[in-house]
Amino acid sequence: MLLVVLLFPGRSCSPFTSWEKRVIQEQDSVLYVTTLWQDSSILRTPSADLSSAELRSALLKTLEAKMLRTVTDPSQDGVGIAAPQVGINRRVVWVQRLDKEGEPFECYENIRIDSLFGETVLLEEGCLSVPPLRGRVPRYNGVKISYLSNGQKVTETVEGYTARIFQHECDHLDGILYIDRADTVFTHTSWAATRSAFDYIRPEVMNK
Secondary structure (H helix, E strand, O other): OOOEEOOOOOEOOOOOOHHHHHHHHOOOOOOOOOOHHHHHHHHOOOOEOOOHHHHOOHHHHHHHHHHHHHHHOOOOOOOEEEHHHHOOOEOEEEEEOOOOOOOOEEEEEEEEEEEEEEEEEEEEEEOOOOOOEEEEEEEEEEEEEEEEEOOEEEEEEEEOHHHHHHHHHHHHHOOOOHHHHOOEEEEOHHHHHHHOOOOOOOOHHHOO
């Protein structure tokens, strides 16, 4: 068994900016999803931890609720989403727990991957922020994660495909995209056809 410890510290805590507040509050319940082609500066920026005040804020709850509506909307239909994918460089993600009964979506605040373990598995991945590409990405079969729940630190070990989702989403928080890790990247023709009619126009509120 190979054990790898990751050292990817996020940026220090800072209050939500006025621009971030507008992005969260002024959009509909389904948020604009950032893309590499238009929003690389956001997607490539490491995300900051949420402060104690932010963790208790109504604004964070609004962000989290809109992130969930976005990832589960039929227009996106993803299995996970990270805050940078909606323009907010904060360490919060939603992950569909395919390893749990009912496969619920769960939210994780100030999340980090503490270690990776097990064999590496090469599987195809896509990303809502990198359409219409797909890639074959090697990921470890297991992860040990830590995050905050009701202000308390929680550690958890996850294996299988859900561990892959955690690795993908936590990479977003460190400014890393799956294409950086893929051994092959290609245009997925059926997804390209599906996304061809999708509106990728950047909303005005995203302009700083």
